[in-house]
Amino acid sequence: MVRREVDVPTLVQRARGGEARSVARLISLVEDASPRLREVSALLVGHAGRAHVVGITGSPGVGKSTTTSALVTRMRRRGHRVGVLAVDPTSPFSGGALLGDRVRMQEHATDVDVYIRSMATRGHLGGLSWAVPQAVRVLDAAGCDVVVVETVGVGQSEVDVAGLADTTIVLLAPGMGDGIQAAKAGVLEIGDLFVVNKADRDGADQVARDLRSMVSRTDAGAWRRPVLKAVASSGEGVDEVAAAVEEHREHLASTGALAERRRRRARDEIETIAVTGLRESLADVGGDARLDGLADDVLAGRTDPYRAADALLERAVGGGAPASAPGRPGL
């Protein structure tokens, strides 16, 4: 089947005009790490940086999609154009929205000022941290006032979402594990605001109380991180969440913290791209066979993984290979 390809400059121009099909096409280009990714990125220079990026994270089952949908409703009432990226950082197989999410987002399906997109990382190099910032930039350039990035929390993924959002909402729910577990999951450090969802269930008050106590102990700086309760499925408490998001945005803007966060984000993005490039060059030069041979040497007790890594790097970057620090002698 032959499909007529529209060139990238035209796609970017149309996306900037808000055309959903061109937005979709551009996100596909960045998601697939297509050769035209660089062209997309270069053409977006100067057209992004206006949108407020909101991250929503939490364990499976806390109600992320429902909460996102309810928040989008409030943002639309304020006249905002909204982009939603639902990111699944774990499954290399899904490649699109799962049925459950589509159902929960249904009410916005016909709203031309809401753009909803599921992204799977498909296991390629760089993963979430590679594709999502580019997709955010596409939505930003397309005129979205707010871009919501929803992702499963816990593990490396939530560090990523906190890294790319201006405001990070951590969602919890009663019955999903106690306070110690919340602390263990590392969510305390990354949230700008906390929402105990399913607040009509037993134990919600206790979760909120425990969380408040933990959050207040770790608060740093001028922003007192709120702990709110909500029932996203009925809309209860969601106005307050939307208001807190707005307040945090104003706080960031007025204190200069926004510029600092975005600079860190740009740094992370550049570094990720550079490291991904280096990894690719390892694969290019040494090839799989070389790495297999080194792995066999390690397994057979002929060498250790550090010396094997040195051998791999020598091939990849030539004579002046950086030693695989940390841990190199004399460091």
Next chain:
Amino acid sequence: MVRREVDVPTLVQRARGGEARSVARLISLVEDASPRLREVSALLVGHAGRAHVVGITGSPGVGKSTTTSALVTRMRRRGHRVGVLAVDPTSPFSGGALLGDRVRMQEHATDVDVYIRSMATRGHLGGLSWAVPQAVRVLDAAGCDVVVVETVGVGQSEVDVAGLADTTIVLLAPGMGDGIQAAKAGVLEIGDLFVVNKADRDGADQVARDLRSMVSRTDAGAWRRPVLKAVASSGEGVDEVAAAVEEHREHLASTGALAERRRRRARDEIETIAVTGLRESLADVGGDARLDGLADDVLAGRTDPYRAADALLERAVGGGAPASAPGRPGL
């Protein structure tokens, strides 16, 4: 305070004799990415590869520590020496066991043939994927027959645990989200066996049924992945879990799959060390100021992150810098 340092060869010799203090010291060396990490690694060559590595993963609150503790009890009854690494891949702050885990592991505290250690990744480069394989190797060389690595699931971390384990147990519990959520969390792909813990609670049968149906649809190869029910806190069903772990080990050994898994693991480890070395060299050469400048250029719309990454790489690896593929023109 001056502490008398024992040299690394002596530590390795003592650890191989099973001395817990030397094991602890060696794991601290690898955890901190100490300069002596390479020396430790070189001295362990030929002394590891015997232990069966079991990964246990699941969302916060499913009962990982309790299940691990109950499994350790069964393994001890079979006369195995057991090492446990409780890994928290998310918090850069904890640096040691949380109280809850210590309490749950209490019953093994006085058993000299059980070595329990918490590891936090402290946010340094390479993180979990860097330090944990080395710590597993230390425990292996110290004569552990089984090394259990327990880590919070969901997100990148569980991919890691599956990558380093011979046998991966995925733990679920009723009330933690339905089947769609389990699929979304990407746990189906990584489990060699599944345990529905807290099976005395409402909904456990339903979770097990849904899971069985999903698991059987995605089974590939000769190993039919079991879905078991357990109440780890009372010990109910844990014998069956221990038996299934043993069966899986035998399956791996008899089919040659064990060698294949370990080869993949060695490959991943070598690659991670190499990439971490390259990242360090980026930081060394360009320095933070260089990266800050490039970040500012991106934010001000003077360049895009791909060209910025190229500029960073040119400094780090000299004239012959690999382009930051994928996405480079002409790829």
